[in-house]
Amino acid sequence: MAWKTLDQMDLAGKRVLTRVDINVPVVDGAVTDATRITRIVPTVRDILAAGGKPILLAHFGRPGGKRVDNLSLQQLVPTLEQALGAPVLFAADCVGPAAQAAVDALQDGQVLLLENTRFHKGETKNDPDLTAQMAALGDVFCSDAFSAAHRAHCSTTGLAALLPSCAGRLMQAELSALESALGNPRRPVTAVVGGAKVSTKLELLSNLVEKVDTLVIGGGMANTFLAAQGKPIGTSLAERLMIDTANGIMTKAEGLNCTILLPRDVVVARRFEANAPHETVPADQCPEDAMILDAGPESVAAIDAVFQDSKTLIWNGPLGAFEIEPFDAATNAAALKAAARTASGDLISVAGGGDTVAALNASGAARDFTYISTAGGAFLEWMEGKTLPGVAALEA
Known part of the structure; x- marks a missing residue:
């Protein structure tokens, strides 16, 4: 295991940029399946318990590098608050003045959700300038989105090169399960x-x-x-x-x-x-x-x-x-x-x-399986024997 876990990081007082996958189905503004949201709860709660300030980075849908109102992550805030049992603040951007102001205002015990990373064209291109702007908002990078690990984006691989990095609980569970299944x-x-x-x-x-x-x-x-x-x-x-x-x-x-x-x-x-x-x-x-x-x-x-x-x-x-x-x-x-x-x-x-x-x-049968992965493309590429950029970045 060449990657670090949350247990190996000093998070006290640190701003923890946490890449999650909360790309959940929404109908008329209401979340119809919160599975992906509930799966990030252990990571966020452990960061809070360690004295860290979780700052969530996530994508939602395919906006194509432009702002699309119905693909704003703001609509997920109520479901996140219910799942996490903690206040969730929202920033109208994932970089720039709005994001910086929200980060500066974040108090202990609160969680901050930044706006859809894919509203910026540079996200899917792993643009160094956009990555640097994201990195400026945090002290530590926690990768907890295995389902996006097959993408070399700013928020999945770029940040790992600029900040001390670790796997979140969901990423840790996925990688451990996959290693036990095909690795060894x-x-x-x-x-x-x-x-x-x-x-x-x-x-x-x-x-x-x-x-x-x-x-x-x-x-x-x-x-x-x-x-x-x-x-x-x-x-x-x-x-x-x-x-x-x-x-x-x-x-x-x-x-x-x-x-x-x-x-x-x-x-x-x-x-x-x-x-x-x-x-x-x-x-x-x-x-x-x-x-x-x-x-x-x-x-x-x-x-x-x-x-x-x-x-x-x-x-x-x-x-x-x-x-x-x-x-x-x-x-x-x-x-x-x-x-x-x-x-x-x-x-x-x-x-x-x-x-x-x-x-x-x-x-x-699902409840008795050792592990059920909600990752689609990433799970398939791992089974195909491919190197996942998001995992390789943590191991670098």
């Missing part, structure tokens, strides 16, 4: 990768076959692999132009002693709609006029057997069309098996990605 895992290691397209997860699959013992492939991308094996897939979603690529991944896995587990039986239907008439057939017997919408019970049993022997599990993507019943059955059953193994202390389970989080929450 307990073996055997299993990865579950689902989703619609092989093309969007090509780098991910290529990296994982080098790192894991078993790779479970589900969702629409499993159809492409079944087609690559010469099995009929009817009218199923698949990328037929990626068949050679799928064969290449299977060949690579075989050479690395990584087992690829594909569906052994599948649930098929003629219509993509909830509770459509359906049947379960062997994976090599999909009717010409049917589409594969889920893995069958024999496939789930095979996945369960792999989980039973695994010590570490990484999960990204559902096994079927989990959004509509009953084609969520395989995802739910496998997730609950992983959750039970985790709860008994036999498995370290780390999951991430928007569809994954939604699926695990729907099944009720």
